[in-house]
Amino acid sequence: MHDLTPTPALGAATQTIGTVTVAENTGVALASVAARTGGENTCTKVLKAVLGAVPDVGRTVLHDPEAGFWMGPDQWMIGAPMDTHEDIADQLKAKLGDAASVTEQSGAWVAFDVTGERMPDMCEILCNIPIRKMVAGDVRRTMIHQLGCFVIRRAAYDHIRILGPRASAKSLHHALITAATSVA
Amino acid sequence: MKQKNRIDGGQIDRDTKLRFTFDGHVYHGHAGDTLASALLANGVRLMGRSFKYHRPRGPLTAGSEEPNALVQLRSRARQEPNTRATTAELFDGLTATSQNRLGSLSFDLLAINDRVSNFLTAGFYYKTFMWPKAFWEKVYEPIIRRAAGLGSLSLQDDPxxxxxxxxxxxxxxxxxxxxxxxxxxxxxxxxxxxxxxxxxxxxxxxxxxxxxxxxxxxxxxxxxxxxxxxxxxxxxxxxxxxxxxxxxxxxxxxxxxxxxxxxxxxxxxxxxxxxxxxxxxxxxxxxxxxERPIAFNNNDRPGIMTASALRSYANRFGVAVGRRTAIFTNNDDGHRTAADLHAKGLKVTVIDPRPDAPRSMGYEVLAGAQVTDTMGRLGLTFVQVRFSDGTDRTIECNALGVSGxxxxxxxxxxxxxxxxxxxxxxxxxxxxxxxxxxxxxxxxxxxxxxxxxxxxxxxxxxxxxxxxxxxxxxxxxxxxPVSVTPFWYVEGASRAWLDQQNDVTVKDVKLSHQEGFKSVEHLKRYTTLGMATDQGKTANMGGLAIMAELAGKTIPEVGTTMFRPPYTPVAIGALGGRHRGQDFHPKRLTPTHAWAEEQGAVFVEVGNWMRAQWFPRAGETTWRESVDREVLATRGSVGVCDVTTLGKVDVQGADAAAFLNMIYCNGFAKLPVGKVRYGLMLREDGIAMDDGTAARMADDHFVVTTTTANALPVYRHMEFVRQCLVPDMDVQLISTTEAWAQYAVAGPNARRVLEKIVDQDISNDAFPFMACGDITVCGGLRARLFRISFSGELAYEIAVPTAYGDALIRRIMDAGAEFDITPYGTEALGVMRMEKGHAAGNELNGTTTAANLGMGRMVSTMKDSIGAVLSRREGMNQSDDLRAVGVKPIDLADKVPAGAHLMAADGPVAAAHDQGYVTSACYSPNLGHHIALAFLKDGSNRIGEIMRLVSPLTGVDVDVEICSAHFIDPEGERLRA
Amino acid sequence: MIIDHPLLGPRDSAEFTYMGDARLIDRPDPDGADAAAAFFDYAYLRDNPAGWHRELWFHEAGDRSWLVVTRNTLTHEISKVELAREVARAKGRSK
The missing domain is CATH 3.50.50.60 (FAD/NAD(P)-binding domain)
Structure with a gap:
């Protein structure tokens, strides 16, 4: 067991502005899975076993403990609680073998949960996604404050999770708080 | 003050009284008013001075098409020029000032321009200020700018x-x-x-x-x-x-x-x-x-506006612009204004050029008549009407509604x-x-x-x-039904305004035609008709109609000019949005950012990354002192530098090696697992695009690095090759730049430091130069180790998942304490790479080939790769091609700055005799003098030659010696130690 | 402009990076007899049609697909959007 302590991407305190709450979520371990040539069937089987279903284009499978979403053709991001799945990449690689390329992504992203009545208004001045038409499980890659982010519409109607580049966690958080203030 | 022109009715909230000022005078209006309607209610018709002639002007309209009533709204930093009073919503405390005047609005010293207007006609500037040339900047332009401005900016930051x-x-x-x-x-x-x-x-x-x-x-x-x-x-x-x-x-x-x-x-x-x-x-x-106006002499006096505007002010805002009103209309809609105003008890006279104009029982209608002129210095007092039989009549009025x-x-x-x-x-x-x-x-x-x-x-x-x-x-x-008889301007009209915002008259259009500017696009640019902030919404049709008449064409034959966005002016702040100042673009912080701040690091922006540039210590007064210390400490013992910002791409798949063979000009197929190789990427035209390393972590897995600046374009290029050129190779690409915190640990004691952190054997035998592998650190944390060196020292790059980056840098500092480990920044990094002769962005500058960089032999002829074919072109393989060399001064006190050019020692200093140029330069604390990297014609055969390094622009002229670019450890013994 | 992504549906062109003529997919055979001339054409010579044009767009802020977009350069009308990888395969680049 190593003795290094991880630091959160930002360590931001949860903030509520008006009806909107912005909370950093430090508990998500991530790995991407890309099917290899000839490995598509195995990949599908493993994803079904892990998630219950293979995420379709533009969709997330919100499953417990692992969840996953479509990133690109034959490519998915799989997430699970950090406490139990810090080695998610190794876990997936063990299952997938040569059927897929697995890449650890936990360190690449910062996750923010945005909830509240005016979340859709906030989204409208943050990024170009049709937030009011999105249903639970929809995911869009989009630009927020010039940063490439994934926006996942979670089960609750007023809840989105934003995955953004970790190195820009501070800038992204600032943009979220600014937008929340703007629509509050 | 009493709102003397306020009448009954309208959609204003009379219970809400709003106080505002215009040119320092206090007035009152109501919620639901615009600034223009509130001013008119207070009897203020004069709201501005015209652009060119400084003629007194009031609102022409009640909407966003307004050309005249432009004011400066608000004060201090919030001051906004050229705001249309006709759309500015009144609020309590509003302050507005008139603009484009010298002196007071009612006595404008520049109104003299109106008297000399014969000289200020269309094309005046083109004709007058052509000569003498030197006069333009010094004399004419400042005067014109002062005279012909609109509003002014606050020159403060927009709050x-x-x-x-x-x-x-x-x-x-x-x-x-x-x-x-x-x-x-x-x-x-x-x-x-x-x-x-x-x-x-x-x-x-x-x-x-x-x-x-x-x-x-x-x-x-x-x-x-x-x-x-x-x-x-x-x-x-x-x-x-x-x-x-x-x-x-x-x-x-x-x-x-x-x-x-x-x-x-x-x-x-x-x-x-x-x-x-x-x-x-x-x-x-x-x-x-x-609604469009009709042009007649002096049709621009305050109090003259479109008939529909008079109706808006009366019906919507409860304002009578004047107690006595005349209407000049060529269509039935104009009569509505008359009827509405009459119903409100105002005295109205209608002048309609149509002989069969509709009659009214309530007010006077002058059929077959035209308005030929108006009077009133700062506002309308009389209109002059001519009947079809040639007789004239003067009508006293203080409002005239016009409808064309x-x-x-x-x-x-x-x-x-x-x-x-x-x-x-x-x-x-x-x-x-x-x-x-x-x-x-x-x-x-x-x-x-x-x-x-x-x-x-x-x-x-x-x-x-x-x-x-x-x-x-x-x-x-x-x-x-619509009943209109086309009627654009009154016969004989000359100083009759078409474009009130740019002061373009009927006479100007005629002059434009006479001088050969007959197409609508020429007319527009010669006279500036329709080129003001209102884009001629009320002006263009009149100009087109007159041009059509002069050209003997129909209006559709003459055509219209282009309409372009924006429909109305847009504040530049709205276009910028939140991307201003600190938020102009997002910042990227490295995993050591908090730690580096604690060390007092000075940061520099590279791409969007904030990188530590150097780490000043107490007593150091110049950046050079810090950088020299960092370089000497690293070469003397050990230093550590955050290199997380290098682009990283995970390349996996059965064909990963074949794919790298395609994108790098040198070979990768035979690279063993556990080894790293330097790779040079070319563009298809044979020019160097980027360089980096590829580490083979497994048979089907490479970790590729790119330069910090090119991470995105290189990834895009790799995806292009993968999807478009080799669509069925089994290869997957994932950018992992931010997934790993990566630090270079360099210097003779580097291994001793890392041995305390890495769980595996990293002795020279177990982990030789250019080795790589998955390791664990600090008792089991997954990590990667690469034995590569940019500094030329015994060096490693160690990577851990980003979340552990902060913990790792602190652990490295602890482990290195006994060796006085020194953090170094991008400046020291740069100095060491120049001392070692490594190329960087200054050398891979989009014009250089592998051969220029001294890496010509790296371009494999045994395989296909992007850029290989065109890199072999004759023109890129001449005997006197530029080659990378080192440059050092003869007088060791001299600088050898980047950008300076190399000339033969005894030849002329001229562009035609240019021999090459310096790309990177620094002071080398190890050598004790300045050094530089340069490209020199046939450079590899000119080592030892004495040359002149010149930069006439900055006054540089020093004698230099051409040398190997490898100033330090040319045999590479330190790397392999 | 709106690009109707074959997988993701209509997306604003701001999400894409433009590269140019889709003929860049037709990389010449480096072992061909006239390889040097063919690569010269490939690297430097482009048509600049006033009208229909097949061009490459990269969905950088999206799924990272390269697309071949058939666009009228005069009207910006887009008549067809294909995955470049499929186009490349159809052109026989699979070997």
């Missing part, structure tokens, strides 16, 4: 914030008059997602300014009720105070919402305005029509190259070719009656959405 946003809808409706409201109602009731946008703060369009009934109620009441019904529907977004500024490709529209302009200052954290990008499946344009007919507001239909078509019955242009997805309804289409607008709005919405079934019955409304 307000602006947002940008994105909206999606099934149907966007532009304009909330009768057509727009009925379109919205029709669409909303069908369940479609509707956005209804209107530039006004009160929806209803002309219904608010007319006395028409719709069904059993007043038009304005019907509008208010319809708005209320729409507001209650969840699928409708009502956007008042929102100007749609442009129709862009594929149903994309720009719109500016003025969120806070109607209050003194925006609420804390709230935007002043929002620039919306609206994605509309379909659009109904219901932008109404704009209505122009459908086709502006937005033309943003996608569409041109309008001429309609004889209306004597106006109507929409023809439309942007994809747009339908036009109501007056904008040429349906000028209320009934036509209501039915047109419903029909347009149904067409746009493909609704089936019978069209519901429309409420009863006014349905008068």
């Amino acid at each position: 307000d914030v602006y947002d940008k946003g994105f909206l999606h809808c099934d149907l966007l409706i532009i304009g909330a008059g009768p057509a727009g409201l009925m379109a919205a109602l029709t669409a909303a009731r069908s369940g479609a997602d509707v956005i209804l946008a209107d530039e006004d703060f009160r929806m209803g369009g002309r219904l608010n300014s007319e006395t028409f009934a719709i069904g059993d109620e007043a038009g304005a009441d019907w509008a208010a009720q319809t708005v209320a019904e729409l507001a209650a529907m969840p699928n409708v977004r009502l956007m008042a105070r929102t100007t749609v500024i442009g129709a862009f490709d594929h149903g994309t529209y720009g719109a500016v919402e003025r969120v806070s302009d109607h209050i003194a200052t925006p609420l804390d954290g709230k935007p002043r305005q929002i620039l919306w990008r609206i994605y509309a499946q379909k659009t109904v344009l219901a932008a109404g029509a704009i 007919g209505w122009n459908p507001n086709v502006h937005m239909t033309c943003h996608q190259q569409g041109r309008p078509a001429w309609n004889d019955a209306l004597a106006a242009f109507v929409p023809d070719a439309l942007p994809v997805g747009m339908t036009v309804a109501g007056a904008a289409k040429g349906d000028l009656s209320t009934a036509g607008a209501l039915l047109g709005g419903a029909t347009a919405a149904r067409t746009a959405l493909g609704l089936k079934g019978r069209i519901p019955k429309m409420p009863q409304a006014e349905d008068a």
Whole structure:
């Protein structure tokens, strides 16, 4: 067991502005899975076993403990609680073998949960996604404050999770708080 | 002060009294007023001075097409010039000042320009200020700038914030008059997602300014009720105070919402305005029509305005512009103004050039008559009328309403190259070719009656959405036919204003024609007709009509100029949005950022990354002292540097090695697992694109690094090769730049430090130069180790998942304490790579080949790779091609700066004799003098040659010696230690 | 402009990076007899049609697909959007 302590991407305190709450979520371990040539069937089987279903284009499978979403053709991001799945990449690689390329992504992203009545208004001045038409499980890659982010519409109607580049966690958080203030 | 021109009626809130100032005078108005209506209510007609001649001007209109009543709104940092008083919503505490005057508004010293106007005609500047040339900058331009300005900027930072946003809808409706409201109602009731946008703060369009009934109620009441019904529907977004500024490709529209302009200052954290990008499946344009004036001598005095504006001020705002009013109209609509004003008890006279003008029992109608001139220095006092029999009469009045007919507001239909078509019955242009997805309804289409607008709005919405079934019955409304006789200007008119904002007269148009500028595009540029901030909304038609007459053509033959976005001026702040100052672009922070701040690091922006540039210590007074210390400490013992910012791409798959063979000019197929290799990427034209390393972690897994700056373009290029050139290679690419924290640990003691951290054996035998592998650190944390060196020292790059980056740097510092481990920044990094002769961005500058870089032999001839074929072209393989060399000064005190050029020691110093140039330079603390990397013709054969290094621009002229670029450890013994 | 992504549906062109003529997919055979001339054409010579044009767009802020977009350069009308990888395969680049 190593003795290094991880630091959160930002360590931001949860903030509520008006009806909107912005909370950093430090508990998500991530790995991407890309099917290899000839490995598509195995990949599908493993994803079904892990998630219950293979995420379709533009969709997330919100499953417990692992969840996953479509990133690109034959490519998915799989997430699970950090406490139990810090080695998610190794876990997936063990299952997938040569059927897929697995890449650890936990360190690449910062996750923010945005909830509240005016979340859709906030989204409208943050990024170009049709937030009011999105249903639970929809995911869009989009630009927020010039940063490439994934926006996942979670089960609750007023809840989105934003995955953004970790190195820009501070800038992204600032943009979220600014937008929340703007629509509050 | 009493609002002496306020009359009964209107949609103002008389219970809310608002105080405001104009040019320092205090006035009062009401909620629902515009600045213009409130000023007119107070008897103020004079609101500005004209652009060129400084003629006294008042409002011509009651809307956004206003050319004249431009004021400076607010004060200090919030001061905004050129704001139309006719659209500025009144609020308590508003301050406005007039602009473009020298002295007071009523006594403008520059009004002398009006007297010398014979010299200031069209083309005046072109003709006059051509000569002498030197006079332009020093004499003419400052004078003209002072005289012919509009408002002025505060020259302070804008204290307000602006947002940008994105909206999606099934149907966007532009304009909330009768057509727009009925379109919205029709669409909303069908369940479609509707956005209804209107530039006004009160929806209803002309219904608010007319006395028409719709069904059993007043038009304005019907509008208010319809708005209320729409507001209650969840699928409708009502956007008042929102100007749609442009129709862009594929149903994309720009719109500016003025969120806070109607209050003194925006609420804390709230935007002043929002620039919306609206994605509309379909659009109904219901932008109404704009009344056009008629040109006659001195038609620009304050108190003269369009007839519909007089009606708006009376009906909507409860303002009589004058107690005695004349109306000059060529169409029946002008008579409505007369009827409405008469009904309000005002004295009215109508002058109508049509012999068969409709008569009235209530007021005087002068049929077959024309207004030939006006009087009144700072505001209208008399108009002069000529009858068809040639007799004249002077009529005393302080308001004159002019109507030359209505122009459908086709502006937005033309943003996608569409041109309008001429309609004889209306004597106006109507929409023809439309942007994809747009339908036009109501007056904008040429349906000028209320009934036509209501039915047109419903029909347009149904067409746009493909609704089936019978069209519901429309409420009863006014349905008068249009009766207009084209009449553009009064015979003999000369100093008759067409474009009041740019001071273009009938005479100017005639002069333009006479001098050969006959096409509308030439007319526009020669006279500046329609080139002001109002884009000639009230001016262009008159100019076209006169040009057509002079050319003996019809108006449609003459054609129109292009309409372009934005529809009305947009504050630059709205276009910038939040991307200002510190927020201009996002910052990327490395995993050691917090730690580096604790060390007092000085940061530099590289791409968006904030990188530690150097780490000053107590007592160090210059950056050089810090950098020299960092370099010497690293080469003397050990240093550590955050290199997380290097681009990293995970390349996996059965064909990963074959893929790298394709993108790098050198070979990778035979690279063993556990080894790293330097790779050079070429563009297809044979020029070096980027360099980095590829580490083979497994047979089917490489970790590729790119330079910090090129991470994104290189990834894009790799995806292009993968998807477009080798679509069936089994290879997957994932950018992992931010997934790993990566640090270079360099110096003779590097291994001793890392041995305390890495769990595995990293002795020279177990982990030799250019080794790589998955390791664990600190008792089991997954990590990667690469034995590569940019500094030329014994060095490693160690990577851990980013979340552990902060913990690892602190652990490395602890482990290195006994060796005095020294953090170093990008400056020391740069010095060490120059001492070692490594190429970087300055050398891979988009013009250099592998051969130039001294890596010509790396381009494999045994395999295909991007750029290989063209790198072998004859022109890129000449004997005297540039080669990378080192440069050192003869006099060791001299600098050898980057950008300076190399010349033969005894030859002439001239561009024609250029031998090469310095790309990178620094002071080498190890050598004790400045060094440089350079490209020199046939450089590899000129080692030892004495040359001159010159930069005439900066006064550099020093003697230098050409040497190997490897200033330190040319044999590479340190690397392998 | 709106690009109708074959997988993701309509997306604003701002999400894409433009590269140019889709003929860049037709990389010449480096072992061909006239390889040097063919690569010269490939690297430097482009048509600049006033009208229909097949061009490459990269969905950088999206799924990272390269697309071949058939666009009228005069009107910006887009008549067809294909995955470049499929186009490349159809052109026989699979070997």
